[in-house]
Amino acid sequence: MESERAKLSELQANHLVFSRELAAARSQEVSQKRELMNFQDELDSIKKKHTREIADLEVDLRKRDRKVQELEEDLRLSAQDLSRERNNSSILKATISEQSTTHVALKAQINALQAQLTAVQASSDSNSFTAAEYRLKWEDAERKVQQLEQDLQDAEMSRRRLHNMVQELKGNIRVFCRVRPVLPSELSVELWEAPKDPSEVTARIEYPDRLDHKEIVLNSTSESATGQERKETWQFTFDRVFEPHSTQSEVFEDISQLAQSCVDGYNVCIFAYGQTGSGKSFTMEGGLSESTKGMIPRAVEQVFQVAELMKKKGWEYKMEGQFLEIYNETINDLLGTGELDKKKHEIKHDKTSTRVTDVNVIPLHSSTQVQSLLSLAKSRRTVAATLMNERSSRSHSVFTLRISGKNPASGDTCEGSLNLVDLAGSERLEKSGAGNDKDRLKETQNINKSLSALGDVIAALGEKGDGKNDKHIPYRNSKLTYLLQHSLSGNSKTLMVLNLSPLFVHMNESLCSLRFATKVNNTNIGTAKKIIKASS
Numbered sequence: 001m002e003s004e005r006a007k008l009s010e011l012q013a014n015h016l017v018f019s020r021e022l023a024a025a026r027s028q029e030v031s032q033k034r035e036l037m038n039f040q041d042e043l044d045s046i047k048k049k050h051t052r053e054i055a056d057l058e059v060d061l062r063k064r065d066r067k068v069q070e071l072e073e074d075l076r077l078s079a080q081d082l083s084r085e086r087n088n089s090s091i092l093k094a095t096i097s098e099q100s101t102t103h104v105a106l107k108a109q110i111n112a113l114q115a116q117l118t119a120v121q122a123s124s125d126s127n128s129f130t131a132a133e134y135r136l137k138w139e140d141a142e143r144k145v146q147q148l149e150q151d152l153q154d155a156e157m158s159r160r161r162l163h164n165m166v167q168e169l170k171g172n173i174r175v176f177c178r179v180r181p182v183l184p185s186e187l188s189v190e191l192w193e194a195p196k197d198p199s200e201v202t203a204r205i206e207y208p209d210r211l212d213h214k215e216i217v218l219n220s221t222s223e224s225a226t227g228q229e230r231k232e233t234w235q236f237t238f239d240r241v242f243e244p245h246s247t248q249s250e251v252f253e254d255i256s257q258l259a260q261s262c263v264d265g266y267n268v269c270i271f272a273y274g275q276t277g278s279g280k281s282f283t284m285e286g287g288l289s290e291s292t293k294g295m296i297p298r299a300v301e302q303v304f305q306v307a308e309l310m311k312k313k314g315w316e317y318k319m320e321g322q323f324l325e326i327y328n329e330t331i332n333d334l335l336g337t338g339e340l341d342k343k344k345h346e347i348k349h350d351k352t353s354t355r356v357t358d359v360n361v362i363p364l365h366s367s368t369q370v371q372s373l374l375s376l377a378k379s380r381r382t383v384a385a386t387l388m389n390e391r392s393s394r395s396h397s398v399f400t401l402r403i404s405g406k407n408p409a410s411g412d413t414c415e416g417s418l419n420l421v422d423l424a425g426s427e428r429l430e431k432s433g434a435g436n437d438k439d440r441l442k443e444t445q446n447i448n449k450s451l452s453a454l455g456d457v458i459a460a461l462g463e464k465g466d467g468k469n470d471k472h473i474p475y476r477n478s479k480l481t482y483l484l485q486h487s488l489s490g491n492s493k494t495l496m497v498l499n500l501s502p503l504f505v506h507m508n509e510s511l512c513s514l515r516f517a518t519k520v521n522n523t524n525i526g527t528a529k530k531i532i533k534a535s536s
């Protein structure tokens, strides 16, 4: 019992101690909580302060950014101003230096003039006749210059007279041969394949005469029936052979003398002959650029230049142009205004000249007009081609420049004409695929008829040249020869430009053309005579 009481009182004492400790712990906890709340408050106030400070800083930063941008813009504008000013200053510097150079030069000139003046004054003092003497010398020099100009003109005239004399003596028709280059389209195969090498498609053509350029040689190798290799060579000679790289101006160089002699009163006729696609239109009309323009615009330019020169000798000229097409033996006016020419045209000859009824004859005042005439003719041919079939290569086109001149001082007059003819393709019947097509057959027969009529006329003129003056010349056998009667007669100047394709596939056709041209080349059609009428 005693021990239990002791235990109890010990327990009570312990309890009291625990209660006191608990109370102490609680009061400590309360005080810690208060401390914590104080810390929390302090933290909140610090956070708020920081947030405020950050916001203030951001506002400040934005202000500074704006300021920086403004400063940058100012800097950029200043840099621009600076560069402008630098530029101005260098221009000004250059101007100043230029002006100071000019100034120095002017000063030097003034000094020189002053020196001259002093010298002149001195010399005029010493000799009052010197000024008059100078004038005399000057007038004398001027007279000499005029004389030299006159001599130059006379030399040019006599050069042309001599050229005409040489041509008259040579008499026979001249033939040039021109081989066109391989076209890019002839080398391209399928899109994905590499283009062919030109040697794969070209015929073996050689130009052995490196000096005078008068020869052309075609070679071929084939297998005979017995399997043996057979080599064949054909050699032709003409007045001039132009290789594929020859330019339009090189070809014209050899034609220009001939073309311009229509100003002297000759009838001149230049034909382009060859199969379709051999380069006839390129040679005659050419492209639009200075380097590619063809013989027609170049010849007309030349004629105008010569006429201008002759004006100084007192000659006055009237020029007019006409452009006709002969298709299926019918004449069409390529310079008409309607869609297609439906008029019937007749060829009328007088003693020296030819007129075609109802065609537009355009007065020519300058050579530049010709390019627009060519474009008009081309567009009319295109209309015709779409209305019928592709016919530019199936018709002959004849551009005629007629020139009449008079010299009021001497009373002389002269009349000449320049005919530039783009003949229809000369290929044979089977090549044009005409066998199955009636229209095509008719076209081809007409082309063959007119080309062989041309050959016959030239051959007959050749026989006449042998002295049989009563020989009948069959001009009436085709519209073409009848139209060109005066320009094909013995007293005109005729040039045939044979155009050839360089392709191997066209070699047989090229050989036919070369044979025809050789026949023409060997013909003597008499001597050219100018049509000049002296005053009565």
Ligand SMILES: Nc1ncnc2c1ncn2[C@@H]1O[C@H](COP(=O)(O)OP(=O)(O)OP(=O)(O)O)[C@@H](O)[C@H]1O
Binding pocket: 179, 180, 181, 183, 244, 274, 275, 276, 277, 278, 279, 280, 281, 282, 283, 392, 393, 394, 424, 425, 499
């Ligand atoms: N000397 C050349 N240089 C460059 N290209 C040329 C030359 N000759 C002809 N050609 C080109 O070859 C092609 C055929 O030429 P062109 O049309 O003149 O032949 P064509 O004989 O008049 O044919 P067609 O009888 O069909 O009128 C054209 O594309 C032309 O530009």
